[in-house]
Each structure stands twice: as C-alpha cells, then as structure tokens.
Amino acid sequence: MRTWRTAHRSLRSADPRRHRAFSASVWPCGRRSTADLLQHGADEENVCVTGWVRTVRKQKRVAFAAVSDGSTVHSIQAVLKPEDAANLSTGTAVELNGDWKASSGAKQSHELHVSRLKVLGENDAQNHPVQQKYQTAEYLRTIPHLRARIPANTLLLRLRSELIAAVTDFFNRQDFVQTHTPIITSSDCEGAGEVFTVSSNTLEDASSKSESVQEAPAEHHFFRQPKFLTVSAQLHLEALAQAVTKVWTLSPTFRAERSDTPRHLSEFYMLEAEVCFVQDLNEIMDLVEAMLRSAVSTLAKSRVAQELLEPKQQPPPRDPTANNNDSSPPSSEILQQRWNGIIAPDWPRITYAEAIQLLEEAHASRKNTTAFHFPPSYADGLQAEHERYLASTIGQGKPVFVTHYPAAQKPFYMSPSTDSDTVACFDLLVPDLCELAGGSLREHRSEELQAAMRGKGVAGENLEWYHNLRRFGSVPHGGFGLGFDRLLCYLSGVGNVRDVVAFPRWFGRCEC
C-alpha cells in the first residue's frame, strides 16, 4: 500500500523555499512590496518586484515605468530597455527583476534598473474603462470592480483596514467582547419602516404567481415569517451586553431609503457598542471620545496617514456631474485639523436646548442672505445646516456632542431625563458630515419600556424578546452607534460616502 506519507513528502519537497512564505512580510521568492522597497534607502542587487504599471514614458534609448502593487500610493521608477517597454501600458501587470540603485532623477532617491521583465496576464489597454485622464466620480461608480485600482482608492482601502485594526485593538485592550450580531432579523429597531425584506427564491417561486412575499402562507416563507435586513445591531447587542457587560460590533446595516445624498447608503457599516452598569451619559460619550482618539492616534503614526495627509501637488478636479451636496475635497491642512481635533481632549458637550438657543441667536443676528433656510425651533429639530453651524462654530476643530434631545424626536428605547421632556442621549457632530455617531442610556425598566413602546407604536410580538430582557436582572446601560463609512469620509476628506465604500449600494444602484 502506498502510504499518504510518501505522497505528503513528495508534495512538500517540491519547493524547498516555500516555507518562508508568510513568515514575514516578504514574498515567497524574496519578492518585495513596492512600499518596502521605497522605504529601503540603500542600494540593493537582485531585487524582485511585482505590480501594475501606472504610467510609462518611452524615450529613444531608455524607457521609464512607474510600477506599484498597491502597498503604497507611490510608485517605484523602473528603468527599462525601450524594447521591453513596447507592450506596456497603464494597467499592465509585470514581474521585474533588477538592481535597486540611487537615482540621478530629482523625483526619486532610488530606481529599479530592470534586467528581466515579465508581463503577467493580459491587458486590453485601449478598452480599459479607467483611463489616465479626468473621469467623473459618477462614471467611476459604474465600474467599482476596476476603480479600486486608482492610487487614491488603494489608499482608501488601506485606511479602512488600518482603522478596523485600530478600533479592534482599542476594544480588545478595554476588555470589550466583539460580537457578530445577526443580519437577518425580525425587528425594525428604529421603527422607520424602511427595511429590506429577505425571501428565498426557490420557495417563493412556488407561490409567486398569485401571492406577494408578505401574504404568502407560513410554509412558503423560508423562516416561516417575513424577515428583514437589520437596521441596527443595538437591540441584539443589548441582549449580549447582559451576558458579558461590554460588547461591540462592526457590522453591515441596511436602510431601504430612497435618499440621494452624499451621506447615505442602503448598505453601510456601523460600529456599535453597549455597556452595562452605566448610569451616566457622560460615560458613553467618554467611551466614544476615547475610542476615536485612540484609533486616530494609532492611525496618525501609520504610513497610510502620512500618505493621506501629505500636501497634494494639486487637488483632484471638482466633479461636474456631482449634485450640489458634493463638496470640493478639503486641503491637507483641513484634513490635518480634523485629525488633530479628534486627538485633542475634551470635546465640547452642549444640550439640545442650549444648541437651539445658540442657533436662534445666530439666526437673529445674521443678515437675510446668510440666515438659516429653516429658522431654528425647539420642536422642529436640527436641520443639516444647523448641525453644520454647531459643528464648525462650537467645535473649533473638535467634534461636538449635542445632548438631551426632546423625547419626541428620538426612538422608544432611550432613557427619559428625570427633570424634563428630554432623553439621555447625544448626537456627535463634525463639520461637513454632520452626524457621525449617536448614543443614549437605554430604558432598562420593564413597565416604562412597555409604555414607551406603546407610545411610539412599536409594541408587538417582534419586539417581545427585547422587552423580555427587562424582566430578568435588567441593569442600567447605554451605548452608541457610529457610521463607520462616514468616519472614513471625515478622515480622508472624501466628500461622498459612495466613494469610500468599495461596492456602494443606494436607491436604484447596486453594481456587481
């Protein structure tokens, strides 16, 4: 009998070098990332790099190609024989071998003198949908599978990755338990009714001719009842917080809103946390501050921050097809101020009543042309223009907490204040993007919660389990939710949330 051991040995011995793979951040065959190479200040012989050509310049005796593998927004300069460069174009994938040598050019300290070039795979340069010319953001949104390759977009991918790692590290050090809350749910937490319904093709097919998803009999529903895509992990997080005290999640959430703004998507990531045994709203705001400060401080030391915050030669052109809400990208200075504002301590905290008073005073003192479009009013709530004013005037570069909104403006689950018609809640505002996060203490008492659910018209069996949490060892607690994609917009200066998400989905649009 031929044993598996023989087979195993023969397979493993095929390539003795492969044991080095993934033991460090070098590639199996000693290949280097372009970021590694660019950081490496000294000459080096026999270097191997793989990547994609970003630009190519052909001269009579020599050709130059800018090549990157996406590990940095910068490219290495490859010095080539003209005949080697003949078939290169923007987008061609190459493997380069050569010597890394000091460059006489002004733009780079070193360059790669290529001794062997290998073209990997095919590139249809002429028909490449991404061209080296100005293309509108809206056009690029139609090709999300290709636009990720644009250097600025590789930077956004890396920013998201570093930010996830930084918040994961923060919560882990704070003994929070990261959870996977469900995507398919029974309940519409916000009561807004703008939910996506989930059904199963195969089952619905049988009954689809004459019946709708809603009206189909139970045996035709995959889950026996209609189910929805979650609009928030909060309710489920509250259940889990009662098991391990401090929980968080970074999870996709969904809204079937028909809004067409640069701040809304149908599918987006929310960072949410819940903490038990909290009786003071300040503790939840402290948590938000500490989390963002820690994450952004960590990021600020990374290469991705360096590349993001370095002064640009020229800002990208304004998108002429953008709607009025699309703003020009902020300068490097403004971006740096945003980062500094988050790292700075003691973010302002004002009450909703104080905010309205400030807005009324500002409205009264302004001339007609600069006055608010919507006169501020306690009953009507804050409009985007009001939030923008508060964020920029009061924040002075720092995010601003506005607390204690009228109960009438907020969902059923928030704790009422003892001395007014408000609830113990906050919104976190930043310039341009307005609301970045929101949080509150939760109503943890059984009867009071039931009354609030009836008052808001959300009482019903789909939330019975949530009310049930209040009957068995319920404790004071609170939490928050933060729009992760909006935070990326704020940190990167990207004006439209559709452009920080790799494959954005919004009303009428779901490419790939």
Add this chain to the structure above:
Amino acid sequence: MRTWRTAHRSLRSADPRRHRAFSASVWPCGRRSTADLLQHGADEENVCVTGWVRTVRKQKRVAFAAVSDGSTVHSIQAVLKPEDAANLSTGTAVELNGDWKASSGAKQSHELHVSRLKVLGENDAQNHPVQQKYQTAEYLRTIPHLRARIPANTLLLRLRSELIAAVTDFFNRQDFVQTHTPIITSSDCEGAGEVFTVSSNTLEDASSKSESVQEAPAEHHFFRQPKFLTVSAQLHLEALAQAVTKVWTLSPTFRAERSDTPRHLSEFYMLEAEVCFVQDLNEIMDLVEAMLRSAVSTLAKSRVAQELLEPKQQPPPRDPTANNNDSSPPSSEILQQRWNGIIAPDWPRITYAEAIQLLEEAHASRKNTTAFHFPPSYADGLQAEHERYLASTIGQGKPVFVTHYPAAQKPFYMSPSTDSDTVACFDLLVPDLCELAGGSLREHRSEELQAAMRGKGVAGENLEWYHNLRRFGSVPHGGFGLGFDRLLCYLSGVGNVRDVVAFPRWFGRCEC
C-alpha cells in the same frame, strides 16, 4: 448671550472622576471586573463589583452568592447577611461593596465580604426561562436573547472575540488589507442557486397584489433588478486584490439551504482572503496554516483558552432531543489535542486521487459492519464519512489538506491543473467537523475563464464584471474561504454550529 463655553464647563465639571473612564480596564468609580478581582491574589479593602447572581445559598447566619459580570466563567463568592440575600435569585443584577479577603473555604482563595448590597433592576426569578437545571440545547435555541448569559455561552462569546482580534492582528502584520465586501450582490458565486432575495417592502407593496418579486417591473425593484444576499465574498475580493495585492474579509454570508445538520446555518461568517501574484497552490495552503497557527498560538496564551481547556468536573449532559448528528462534547484532552494539532507545523497534504486510493484500500480491508456506507469512488466525490476518516487517520491530530479535486466537482473559477482533469484547489479537513476551509488558484486568463463559465452554465451579464477583471492586467492569484463558526466549534468542542452563534438562523428558524 450665554456662551456654549459656560454650558460646556458646567456639564464637564459635573463629575470630576469620570475622566478615568475607559482609560484603563477599571470601571469609572473604581469598579472591578470579576475577572480582575479573581486574578488579584491579595486582600483589598473597599472593592466595588457589579454583576449577576449565578447561585445563592442561604444559611441561618450567613448567605453566599456566586456573582459574575461575564468577564470570566468563574464567579466570585460574596459573603452576605441573610437579610440581604432574601431577594436574590439566579439572574438578579447586583452592585456589591466590601472587602476582598482570604477565604477559609476550599473552593476559593478569596471572597468578598459585602458591606453594602444594591439590587439593580428587576428579576422575575420564577418565570425566568433559563433555570438552574438541565435544559435541552434545542429549548435554549428558542431563547437566544437569554441563553447568552449561561456561563459556558459567555465563554463562547469571549472566544469569538479573541479569535477575531487574533486573526485581525495576523493579517495586519502580514500587510493584508481588510475589506468590507458587499452583502447585497448581483451574482451567485457558487452557482448553487440557493440564495436569498432582497426586496424593499415599501416598493413591493405597490405591486405585490398580483406580481412576484421576480416578475415585478424594474421601477418596482429598489435596485432596478432583483438582488441577493452574498454567498461568498470571493469574487469581490478578487477585484480588490488586483488593487492592493493581498486582501481579506470576515463577513456574513448566506445560503437558503434547507439542510438540517449541525454544521450548516443560513447566515454564517466566512473568513476569506485573496492574494495576487501567486502561482503555487502551496502558498495559499501555507497562508491558511500560518494564519490558523498564529491565531491559535495567540489564543492559547489567553485566559479564555485557560478556561476553555481546563478539565471539567463533569461534561454537560447529552441533549436527548438532538438529532443523531449532534455528538457528545469532547473531553478537555481532545480539545487540547485539537489546539496542539493546529499549532504543530507541517500539516499533511495529499491529493484527491491519493485520498480515494486510501479510502478504497480501507474500504476493502474493513469488515462489512465497519465499511463505509458509500463505497469510495473517484467520480462521486468525498462523503462526510470519508472526510472524517481522512481527517482522523491521516491528520493524527493535525488538519489535513486534500488537493487537486476533479474539475467536475468544483466551481467554474478554479485554475485547471496542466496534466490532469483536476483543478488546483484544496479542502482543509478536521476530525468531526469535516471541511473547515477551501481554497484554490483562480483562473486568471480571459478566454479560459469564459469557457469555464459557459461549461458550468454561469455565463451571463451578472458575472460580466468578474470576467472583465481578466481583461485588464490580470495576474495569477489564489485564495481561500474558512467557515469561522465551524472553526469556533472545533476550538470549543461545541458540537452544533447553532450553539456558537449568538442568534443562529436556519431553515424555518430565525428567533429575535
């Protein structure tokens, strides 16, 4: 005008101690987690703890309560006046103040002599659905919002959290970019057709009386066309890998399968990675090995591993309502072997052809009663019983890679081998759970991919974008997907994947 500064100052000065919040893993008012306290070997005065009562023993002159906040599976022993314990029951939430003193009891080194006890919130002990008696796993699955509080389940929540942190750290150190791939998609990657359809209530309502979701005209679809919940992030990851070379995601995936097994859910987490410039399948297997070895080695040093692997007084009782697939939980020794097997280097790698040969030999040499139910056959593929045999016989405690399956058994996107009818792919098998992960090199050539798509009947405009990736700088690449919930089952010894997920969803079942 009253300035915001006044308001801000007054709010911030309300509680001078609160600045300590979340600056370390102690609580705002100096409160301690039960895990902290249990690790603290020395006497300490004026300790404050919050948590839930797990058990209470009332004697004439003194009462004892076991209290935990979920930060450890263990409880602290609180020594109480009998009158204080009168209203305590399993599940009551309490705040305790007292002195942490050496205990004369044999079961604990220290105990908390309580000077002040405060009951927080309400507890309806008599009607508490979770009782201190044996309750079947199936019954507990009907109350996922409450079962998380059972000590063994708090441990599973913490295990998941630590595992997420460990893999995040591994990929971050390896310069992989963590991405958020879309949940709502246009394509059915595996071609299995068992997808959930996403629709919008509000829109469908208008047309629901006479038309099905599938047949509704475009203007009635929120996204203009029917869309689905993703079955795998792979295709989108491949697009992003071409931007930044190495990507991964830990993302929810969905299958509308009607299967009723302990290894399948309708909603589950997949850990997926894609790497460009890879031409050798061994590199992808190396990555899987390195990732799991690193994560499990990190975990092995954590408190959660200590608590999970410590010998149990007695195993939890077998679930009498479970179907035959639910196996008894493994002993601590077997669990430790599983962890050691992952940490050990050089997992066996055998080809599918070799595996079939081994199985045929085993089948032939076994008596009728122990022979396989399904005779092994190259054409028919591996059955669960075959995978179990391979994993336990060949692995000897280590996971086993089976490589190079016949192309006919695998999806369209895998690279064909040059010298046979197989594809460059692998399944990773472990005892009991069978397939834990699968991966392959991907077909990166344009024409060959198109032919494979036609061959498997998945060619169509929903995958046109995927084929498009092969036209512009396409490079050899590969990747893998790993069932994250199954991995948690394997590491924790939980026999049914429904019990490592907080809110499991499967055919006919979606609680909360």
